[in-house]
Amino acid sequence: MVLRQVNSDTGVTQIVVRANRSMSWRANVLLAASLGGLSAVFGGVIASFGFWMVLPFAGLEFLMVYFCLSKAYRRLGYTEVISMVGDKLLVESGYNKPVMTSELPSHWTKVKFADPSSAFEVGTLSLQCSGKSLEIGRALGKEDKRLLYTEVLRCLHLDESKLRLVS
Amino acid sequence: MSTAAAGHHEHDHDDHGPAKGWTRWLFTTNHKDIGTLYLWFSLVMFFIGGGMALIIRAELFQPGLQLVDPLFFNSMTTMHALVMIFGVVMPAFVGLANWMIPMMIGGPDMALPRLNNWSFWIMPFAFTLLLSTLFMEGGGPAGGWTLYAPLSLQGPDSFAFVIFAIHFMGISSVMGSINIVATIFNMRAPGMTLMQMPLFVWTWLITAYLLIAVIPVLAGAVTMLLTDRFFGTSFFNAAGGGDPVMYQHIFWFFGHPEVYILILPAFGIISSIIPTFARKPLFGYASMVYATGSIAFLSFIVWAHHMFTVGMPLAGEMFFMFATMMISVPTGVKVFNWIATMWRGSMTFETPMLFAIGFLVMFTIGGLSGLMLAITPADIQYHDTYFVVAHFHYVLVPGAIYSIMAATYYWLPKWTGNMYDEKWGKIHFWVSTVFLNVLFFPMHFVGLAGMPRRIPDYSMQFADWNAVATIGAFGFGFSQLIFVWVVLKCVKGGEKATDEVWEGAEGLEWTVPSPAPYHTFEKPPAQFS
Numbered sequence: 001m002v003l004r005q006v007n008s009d010t011g012v013t014q015i016v017v018r019a020n021r022s023m024s025w026r027a028n029v030l031l032a033a034s035l036g037g038l039s040a041v042f043g044g045v046i047a048s049f050g051f052w053m054v055l056p057f058a059g060l061e062f063l064m065v066y067f068c069l070s071k072a073y074r075r076l077g078y079t080e081v082i083s084m085v086g087d088k089l090l091v092e093s094g095y096n097k098p099v100m101t102s103e104l105p106s107h108w109t110k111v112k113f114a115d116p117s118s119a120f121e122v123g124t125l126s127l128q129c130s131g132k133s134l135e136i137g138r139a140l141g142k143e144d145k146r147l148l149y150t151e152v153l154r155c156l157h158l159d160e161s162k163l164r165l166v167s
Numbered sequence: 168m169s170t171a172a173a174g175h176h177e178h179d180h181d182d183h184g185p186a187k188g189w190t191r192w193l194f195t196t197n198h199k200d201i202g203t204l205y206l207w208f209s210l211v212m213f214f215i216g217g218g219m220a221l222i223i224r225a226e227l228f229q230p231g232l233q234l235v236d237p238l239f240f241n242s243m244t245t246m247h248a249l250v251m252i253f254g255v256v257m258p259a260f261v262g263l264a265n266w267m268i269p270m271m272i273g274g275p276d277m278a279l280p281r282l283n284n285w286s287f288w289i290m291p292f293a294f295t296l297l298l299s300t301l302f303m304e305g306g307g308p309a310g311g312w313t314l315y316a317p318l319s320l321q322g323p324d325s326f327a328f329v330i331f332a333i334h335f336m337g338i339s340s341v342m343g344s345i346n347i348v349a350t351i352f353n354m355r356a357p358g359m360t361l362m363q364m365p366l367f368v369w370t371w372l373i374t375a376y377l378l379i380a381v382i383p384v385l386a387g388a389v390t391m392l393l394t395d396r397f398f399g400t401s402f403f404n405a406a407g408g409g410d411p412v413m414y415q416h417i418f419w420f421f422g423h424p425e426v427y428i429l430i431l432p433a434f435g436i437i438s439s440i441i442p443t444f445a446r447k448p449l450f451g452y453a454s455m456v457y458a459t460g461s462i463a464f465l466s467f468i469v470w471a472h473h474m475f476t477v478g479m480p481l482a483g484e485m486f487f488m489f490a491t492m493m494i495s496v497p498t499g500v501k502v503f504n505w506i507a508t509m510w511r512g513s514m515t516f517e518t519p520m521l522f523a524i525g526f527l528v529m530f531t532i533g534g535l536s537g538l539m540l541a542i543t544p545a546d547i548q549y550h551d552t553y554f555v556v557a558h559f560h561y562v563l564v565p566g567a568i569y570s571i572m573a574a575t576y577y578w579l580p581k582w583t584g585n586m587y588d589e590k591w592g593k594i595h596f597w598v599s600t601v602f603l604n605v606l607f608f609p610m611h612f613v614g615l616a617g618m619p620r621r622i623p624d625y626s627m628q629f630a631d632w633n634a635v636a637t638i639g640a641f642g643f644g645f646s647q648l649i650f651v652w653v654v655l656k657c658v659k660g661g662e663k664a665t666d667e668v669w670e671g672a673e674g675l676e677w678t679v680p681s682p683a684p685y686h687t688f689e690k691p692p693a694q695f696s
Contacts, residue, residue, distance in 0.1 A: 042380065054386075064341065064342075076278070
């Protein structure tokens with residue numbers, strides 16, 4: 001999903017890029033607990049008759065359920081925030097908080113989208129500056145990448161429109 | 168620009184298109200590719216398991232021992248069951264889930280694509296391990312798919328391979344189920360509530376819950392068999408203070424929910440097909456969801472109906488008898504809802520609908536004989552006879568297998584972009600249905616007359632109906648070649664399918680082009696946003 005928002009107080013334009021996530025972490029924990037609880041009850045009752053070998057498998061399975069749900073939730077929570085702050089383009093990315101931040105001078109930055117004709121590929125969207133490349137919108141599909149490309153381009157052009165020729 | 172960020176992003180963005188050649192299939196994380204792999208694997212195993220069934224029926228064509236020795240015959244009955252349950256029906260449903268669930272909920276893929284790849288590729292190893300035991304000293308497992316102790320413990324050393332194969336199958340099933348649960352809960356289209364999900368998604372969600380709940384029980388049970396056989400423990404060895412009857416309890420505590428694991432996704436498929444060809448919305452959607460949940464709950468408290476003859480207190484017999492009978496209530500809700508959906512519908516009878524109606528009629532026959540078996544005093548007479556074989560084959564063949572075939576015909580145009588050959592699809596249905604009944608219906612008669620199951624020889628009075636059943640078996644077996652031909656012909660080409668494919672089809676999967684592109688719903692669908 002690509003969302004564009006403008007802070008009316010500061011005038012900062014932000015583009016938020018993230019995948020769709022249809023359940024909260026709390027609900028995921030409850031889901032894992034319900035599955036683990038059920039396995040624990042079954043395993044516990046059978047173990048109480050002396051057939052304890054069900055329990056380790058139930059435990060291992062619970063760990064796997066928890067690990068997989070947390071991994072899936074985390075993957076879906078990857079967020080990129082692209083902000084226009086003054087003459088800088090700020091790109092922050094991370095799962096629950098920004099863990100990688102990149103600052104690019106907006107006048108020297110170009111946005112490139114290698115839009116493939118093949119239905120099998122989604123293409124690569126990147127910001128390019130001083131011979132270096134920073135890929136953005138990695139989690140997005142082709143349509144959303146096109147949208148993000150348009151939004152970033154609009155952002156960079158908006159910035160140019162504010163400039164005034166003085167000499 | 169921070170170099171850390173650039174370095175992080177400069178690689179690993181080549182995972183969006185299919186690789187060329189065989190590596191596409193080995194390393195793929197795409198849900199459609201993995202779904203296709205599961206479905207082809209299931210088809211191959213269907214013919215392997217079917218071949219075993221034909222060996223069984225060929226031996227039973229006449230009384231006396233003609234073709235195979237009794238040990239090999241018992242191996243065939245054991246392997247046929249293991250292959251059909253774990254190698255055909257379950258992988259086929261997982262394949263359908265892989266293909267359809269992300270498209271039905273408007274998600275771009277499964278939640279854990281690499282796990283998805285592993286859960287498939289474990290399967291060929293597991294079945295190679297299982298089938299290789301037939302060529303080992305002492306032969307393969309011959310004590311029945313239930314692996315009852317102490318009989319299974321007296322088999323050859325290849326037993327260890329069987330246990331490891333079952334562990335691999337269990338790991339694969341658990342990984343697949345976790346992936347399905349994570350996908351359904353976390354990746355639905357924005358705005359799609361649980362009660363807006365298609366019935367196929369609902370039934371798979373409940374099936375995945377059942378699998379996650381019971382696979383550790385099976386894993387524990389077979390591991391205890393392994394330690395009893397090779398490490399001197401006595402969990403199920405009466406001579407060492409163990410309890411062989413407890414194995415039956417533990418096994419069926421897994422085994423009965425497993426029966427529903429084999430049929431609940433079929434309910435979802437039929438609930439998708441009947442409304443399409445009746446051109447009416449599914450009657451009683453909410454009641455269908457609750458009925459599925461009720462069946463799943465009841466499946467945990469009826470296991471001992473498989474073992475009435477081992478002896479149990481009268482209160483126990485009564486409890487398990489009535490609990491089993493209660494399952495007919497939510498199942499009846501489903502059957503009546505499907506009939507109500509068809510009632511005054513603008514029905515047409517394309518191949519998927521024929522298979523769905525075949526399912527409805529013949530699954531109900533299997534359900535009714537199941538009710539007969541639930542009656543404790545009657546079951547004591549029917550137990551271990553061909554009546555039981557007739558019952559579960561009526562539930563599983565026109566139940567699970569017909570639903571898989573219905574689903575294949577229904578979604579094949581969406582997968583391939585081509586319409587299948589309708590004339591040959593209908594011929595496949597009618598030939599299969601005639602031979603299926605010739606095969607399984609006489610088993611009711613010989614069963615009620617007292618013919619025991621799992622024997623290579625029998626009394627003369629059962630000869631006629633056994634000959635008829637064998638003719639039915641070969642007819643049914645060879646008629647499946649029509650299915651393969653229709654599928655291959657459709658994959659190769661044919662009349663181009665529209666996006667909607669079927670006039671009355673509803674759901675997100677029909678909004679994407681035919682064939683479905685390699686990546687779908689990269690952008691969440693608009694109608695739920």
